[in-house]
Amino acid sequence: MTAESAEHTKHILPLRLYLAVGGALIVLTAVTVAVSFLHFGGWNVVVALSIAAIKATLVAMFFMHLKYDNKLYLFIFIVAVLFLAVFIVFTMFDTMTRDQIYDVKAGPITPDATIYQSNPADTSGTVADSTSVHR
Amino acid sequence: MDTTGTLFMPPGQSTLSGEVDSLFYFIFYMSVFFFVLIVAGTIIFVYRYRRRGKAGLTSGVSHNTTLEVTWTVIPLILVLIIFVWGFKTYMRMNVVPKDAIEIKVTGQKWFWSFDYPEGATTVNELVVPVDKPIKLLMSSKDVIHSFFVPAFRMKMDVLPNRYTITWFEAIGAGNYDLLCAEYCGKGHSEMLGKVKVVSDREYAEWLEKGPGTGEGLNPVDFGAQLYKSKACFTCHSVDGTPNIGPSFKGVYGHKASLEKGGETAVDENYLRESILDPQAKIVAGYQPVMPTYQGVLKDKQIDALIAYIKSLKE
Amino acid sequence: MTDAHSHQPYVAHHFTDAFQQREAAKLGVWIFLLTEILLFGGLFVAYSVFRAWNPDMFHNAHKFLDVRMGTLNTVVLITSSVTVALAIRAIQLGRKKQTIGLLVATLVLAGVFLVVKYFEYSHKFHLGQLPGKYYTFTGVEGSNPHVFFSIYFAMTGLHGIHVLAGMAVISWALINTMKGKYSSEYFTPIEMAGLYWHLVDMIWIFLFPLFYLVG
């Protein structure tokens, strides 16, 4: 136990590594800003998020020591990201696939809805009278 | 035609109610089987292996793979059958037949209104012909409601600022309860209606008469009819008892003190304003919960209602 | 300590040794970070759903965010992450003065981040790009642009609160370092503060492109 403990408390990374990772993060920031001025259509998001993911991985692995620490922490981190993904994906199973079997789209009746007038209890008008159906 | 229902289910009156009921009873008898198995097992074990005197060492059996796989796989197969069965009917409940009559349903605190393709409107009473698919295009004016007809085994939430769609086809003439199944506030349990299923001929005649126009009635009688059909009674009594809103009895010609302070004379103008813009002058002691009837009531109908309220003297 | 074992003073009675205590603390912090990720998760879901519904509005609205300020803040936060990581290294090596310096630098950078954020916010308030029903700006095309700004304020606001919380934690670690509570043997609290700060940085790494770059 004590030998192990000494080994763990004294895991010191070289200064150069920290500075290199920091430099890489700044460079990646520059890259992602530069790339955002190019137009890839839908791919812009993918590129931006991929670069962000690389940056986050660098932070987690080196600054947060996940590369060197107990792998349990890495596991916890991955679990968090995984469940977040489940939350997003499963919610979008619904929000992205509504109204696929109807001819009338069940989306918002008034897309620019701010139905509230002075009194929130009174939500008069707009809904039932509007027959136009937008998406 | 099943009119009595079973122990658990009310009489089924739509084309799909039979399908729902058969799956219900499939699960039911399966559940009874497993329940009896487990309870009988418990009772037998408790009796057979009851402790007599001191508890000695007992058997050390810790698992049995065959047994465990069996009681995992059999329920798994059963629930998968149920899943597929339930999903098939669910899709039939959601895919509307092409030739369906489209009726617009509006939920509002706390009544239902229905707009028919021929221009008629009704409140809290949906009149439909038998053996014809009816498509309901639904939305709400305020909060979420849910359109629930137990006899048709149908339910669909009614959302504000969005359409939801469902359909049914009634198989027997009669009056069926319509309930709101999504909690919507004070009058939630009063948000009741009827689905009146009639023959084709009666439906045509009914449309002919043009419900809600007050043809051939004097204003007071027409107002009395509207009081019922537009569900004013949900919140306003005519016998003097205060409800969610003030009673209509004797209200005309009096002065009412207001929530914001001050008072107002209850005259034609005030009554009209209260119907069209209910939040403008709230009577002291009541909450600003009344929806506007702008666009719901026509001028002639408002006049009739005022005439009716005027007639309710103390 | 009333306990029978002979302990270092910083080991609580219910742990058998310093190693166990440190591992427990670290595990605790990681679980806490997990809850933080899921807390922000809800907002990421809201972002994804509304962006998918109104991609054009999101694109139009994001042009009203200042990329220069966002980039500046990204660089500031990354640098602060480096300084806090170095602070932990310094205390591991027992260099107390260096640790103090680096922690102060981290605090200063966090302050800069908040100042920049303040300028961004006040500019938006000025234009009427406020969340929800207070939104009065008319320059964004597309439906419900106030939702974009609602989500923007919710996410960056919550992140800002986390920056503040991080500053509090780092200040506390700083004070205790000055008091000489930490050494190359025992520096768990600084390490924990660092982990938290890195998470705050990491969340910003995602907020930055989502709002400022691709909208």
Place this chain on the structure above:
Amino acid sequence: MNNNETANSISFLSEPKGLKSWLFTLDHKRIGILYLGGIMFSFILGGVFAMLIRLELLRPGPDLVSADTYNQLFTLHGAVMIFLFIIPGVPAALGNFVLPLMLGAKDVAFPRLNLASWYIYVVGAAFALYSLHSGAVDTGWTFYTPYSVQTQTSVVSMTLAAFILGFSSIFTGLNFIVTIHKLRAPGQTWFKLPLFVWALYATAIIQVLATPVLGITLLLLILERLFGIGIFDPAMGGDPVLYQHFFWFYSHPAVYIMILPGMGIISELISVFSHKKIFGYKAIAFSSFGIALVSFLVWGHHMFVSGQSEIAAMIFSFLTFLVGIPSGIKVFNWLSTMYKGSISLETPMLYALSFLVLFTIGGLTGIFLGALSVDVHLHDTYFVVAHFHYVMMGGTVMAFLGGLHYWWPKMFGKLYSSLWSKISVALIFIGFNVTFFSQFILGTKGMPRRYYNYLDQFQPLHAFSTVGSWILGLGFLIMFVYLIHSLFRGRRSGPNPWGALTFEWTTPSPPPTYNFKETPRLTHGPYDFDKIAVEETK
């Protein structure tokens, strides 16, 4: 086993003395008892609300309270029972007390955090009570938008209460995970842990994963009310169904926060009182994890008629059926544990058997609700009400009471009346079934939930149900009386009154402040009734 330490050790109850020593205690046992006090108070409060609701529903029409008051009553009943009683119930009260003892540890990993979580609980409860005072909420415990945005009642303070209580739950969960990972006794490997510990571990994972999402949901709801941010409120361009996704992403797993620890207790009780090795140890342990994992993937089954897309409904329905399987496995395992055992029908075992029967009904009726087409009819009716009461009350509450009766002698060193406790179990069991079985029929017949008034045809069953609630109430009343009586007049209990093999029974009842004189070393499994002859020391 060390049975003769009682004489020379000082119990945690008596030393140190004074109110302050309790309010600032870091001892997990005292914090457990503080929690027990809090949740018992909440249980009584929620119970009184429930009795009033049933009384109002005795007849159709307005009787006892107004519609507004009724709506506030069922909201408060739900919110108090869920956020203040059942979620902290087993983990924070019983778990706090028992977990370190079961691990042979001196305390939980973070005693200060533990105390903090209790204070956060108290602050949350205070907000909830404040909302009661300032125009109680009437949204239902689910706070569905847009109703919760429009209603004029104190939604914000109640939401804030639930938000704060969430943190208390997160801290308890976090503490337990670390404790189980790091503070196990020497020799206590993962597969020698008592199953209650496994259950608490699985629960804690859900607590830390799901509760933050509740936090952000409620925060957004508050922002929606204050600023109209337009995420959940359709009037501002938001989507109420999205709110339901957010809410149920937490609240469905939360159902397992409520039931999993209960299942853990049942595993203990059935093994101990059958005096037999638990059947399928690993299957039970892993099924807890199976449940924890899959519970995150099924939330959409609360939304089959909400306007959610059909594809999502299909996926959620499919996954819902999968989550039922591990629960089924557990029931069969418990049943098999009794086979060839030596079963003694002490009060905790009676609760365990009640659990077995009621939870089976609760679980089986869940299948009806998971089936898409049947759910369309049953959704938001009394069938659902009955179903979740069978799971929550027939399941969790029975398990909680079983656990309470099981560990009561350990907590206070006193034995309660065996006769009265058995009478009380019988009344609770009968009363419960009378109250809630009738509601299954009400539901299938089409009685929607949250109704202040109802159609005449439902009257007989409603009356029946209300009478059941009186029997149930009487059962609980008797229970409170004999439990409190036992504190003052009860017989002293020995360290191991039930003849169990887990660590907590090796230390005196009540245990001394640091639990064990010597850090214990594990020499046998928790259920080795085939190898160890253990004496009951009442």
